[in-house]
Amino acid sequence: MSVDRSAARAAQTAAGDQAGPGSRAALRRAVYALLAVLALGNVAGRILAVNSVDRIEIDKQRAKQGKPPNATQRPFLSANDRSRWCTIRALVELGTYQIDEIVDEPNWDTIDMVKHEDPRSPGEAHLYSSKPPLLPTLLAGEYWLIHKLTGRTLATHPYEIGRAMLLSVNGLGLLLYFVLLARIVERFGDTDWGRLFVFAAATAGTFLTTFANVLNNHVVAAIAVIAALDSALAITAEGSRSTWRFLIAGLAAAFAASCELPALAFTVLLGVWLAKYDWRRTLQAYLPATLLVAAAALGTNYAAHGAVVPPYGKPDWYDYTYVRNGEVKESYWRNRAGIDRGEPDRGVYALHTLVGHHGIFSLTPIWLLSVGGAVALAWRRGSALQELAWLVIVTTIVCWSFYVFVQPTENRNYGGMTSGLRWMFWFAPLWLVVMLPAADWLSRRMIGRWMGLLLLGFSVLSASYPTWNPWTHPWLTNLMLYFEWIRFD
Numbered sequence: 001m002s003v004d005r006s007a008a009r010a011a012q013t014a015a016g017d018q019a020g021p022g023s024r025a026a027l028r029r030a031v032y033a034l035l036a037v038l039a040l041g042n043v044a045g046r047i048l049a050v051n052s053v054d055r056i057e058i059d060k061q062r063a064k065q066g067k068p069p070n071a072t073q074r075p076f077l078s079a080n081d082r083s084r085w086c087t088i089r090a091l092v093e094l095g096t097y098q099i100d101e102i103v104d105e106p107n108w109d110t111i112d113m114v115k116h117e118d119p120r121s122p123g124e125a126h127l128y129s130s131k132p133p134l135l136p137t138l139l140a141g142e143y144w145l146i147h148k149l150t151g152r153t154l155a156t157h158p159y160e161i162g163r164a165m166l167l168s169v170n171g172l173g174l175l176l177y178f179v180l181l182a183r184i185v186e187r188f189g190d191t192d193w194g195r196l197f198v199f200a201a202a203t204a205g206t207f208l209t210t211f212a213n214v215l216n217n218h219v220v221a222a223i224a225v226i227a228a229l230d231s232a233l234a235i236t237a238e239g240s241r242s243t244w245r246f247l248i249a250g251l252a253a254a255f256a257a258s259c260e261l262p263a264l265a266f267t268v269l270l271g272v273w274l275a276k277y278d279w280r281r282t283l284q285a286y287l288p289a290t291l292l293v294a295a296a297a298l299g300t301n302y303a304a305h306g307a308v309v310p311p312y313g314k315p316d317w318y319d320y321t322y323v324r325n326g327e328v329k330e331s332y333w334r335n336r337a338g339i340d341r342g343e344p345d346r347g348v349y350a351l352h353t354l355v356g357h358h359g360i361f362s363l364t365p366i367w368l369l370s371v372g373g374a375v376a377l378a379w380r381r382g383s384a385l386q387e388l389a390w391l392v393i394v395t396t397i398v399c400w401s402f403y404v405f406v407q408p409t410e411n412r413n414y415g416g417m418t419s420g421l422r423w424m425f426w427f428a429p430l431w432l433v434v435m436l437p438a439a440d441w442l443s444r445r446m447i448g449r450w451m452g453l454l455l456l457g458f459s460v461l462s463a464s465y466p467t468w469n470p471w472t473h474p475w476l477t478n479l480m481l482y483f484e485w486i487r488f489d
Contacts, residue, residue: 039203078471083112097304111332114317119306193443205459221259228252237384250289373438
């Protein structure tokens with residue numbers, strides 16, 4: 001009798017899932033909206049509260065001593081994001097990419113900078129951000145508008161202006177990300193539970209929301225990838241041949257590559273995929289769009305450094321001394337410390353990037369479902385996502401191999417002081433989409449649903465562990481350091 005009841009319940013669930021495209025769609029859309037609002041509210045709250053909280057007590061003591069308040073607090077949490085903010089300030093306030101004057105100010109120091117001769121003034125060497133300049137240049141436009149309308153600067157009002165810009169870039173960007181992902185999940189998922197599981201994973205189980213309260217390239221790159229993917233699927237799976245779809249796909253894919261250089265593999269493979277369906281529009285719209293972004297990326301790099309090769313390709317630019325507050329200092333990169341010294345053993349590095357202290361699967365085990373889903377899709381003939389699955393598999397292997405087997409020892413540092421393997425964060429939208437068949441499969445059995453929730457729970461734990469600052473070690477790293485299973489010296 002119990003077997004019959006179980007069979008009846010399974011049949012009822014399946015019937016509900018397959019009862020027609022509109023039978024549960026309204027309910028699912030409502031849940032998507034609720035999950036997105038919860039995630040965005042969490043992101044907005046963290047942005048509005050962002051502060052170097054470890055320095056609050058110091059400032060309280062300074063106030064008791066009659067010293068100026070807020071002397072050490074700042075809303076920019078790492079040398080990484082401050083490096084980009086320095087460029088934004090320098091462009092608007094000084095009309096240059098040189099950040100010497102900015103980093104000399106209290107609380108505006110950064111180690112993510114290079115020093116080289118000013119291409120316009122031979123013989124003069126200056127400090128510059130080591131980050132690709134295209135993104136800060138674009139954001140400088142927003143800062144310029146704020147500055148002109150209010151007369152305020154990031155120097156005098158870092159909290160108000162910094163938080164407003166983060167809300168506009170990361171907040172509105174993630175809103176677009178969730179809208180596009182919900183549309184894709186709704187289109188290609190088979191079951192209610194599977195669709196909702198994938199979307200819940202997107203809103204709370206990846207490191208994109210973790211990094212939403214700092215200015216970084218990873219969140220922006222992921223947003224660009226989902227925009228490119230949305231247009232690509234409209235072309236390949238839904239039969240659209242609108243030129244603007246190819247244009248958007250090209251602009252977004254190339255911009256993702258400008259933020260994450262290894263994403264160039266995604267840009268190239270996406271172009272090949274689209275050319276299979278309409279090579280003329282790919283050449284007429286997708287290719288010119290990618291070249292436009294490439295020109296902007298190379299052009300801003302030349303404007304900043306006098307060379308099209310980014311700072312990452314100029315190791316001598318990281319070897320320098322500079323003066324700050326009248327004191328001669330050496331570049332941090334001359335004598336790297338801790339995790340930044342790099343892992344000399346490639347095998348150990350490969351292990352820890354997958355299932356170790358910075359592991360893709362050990363920190364966010366939901367990606368195990370993406371592996372299963374991608375393999376299932378790759379061999380599912382007639383599936384609209386079969387070709388996408390192969391694109392995701394190849395791109396993932398190429399990019400991971402680049403970081404593990406191509407990079408020298410000093411660059412095998414897991415992304416430095418960070419809560420996850422941040423160089424792979426931009427894959428989140430791709431991995432979420434190919435997760436759909438695995439989530440649908442889990443939905444058909446109670447034990448499967450509980451297994452999925454367990455994986456999601458641990459992923460949310462990892463994404464939430466850095467409560468206020470994503471530039472911290474993962475919980476698993478701290479655990480291993482505590483038990484002295486690993487060392488970074």
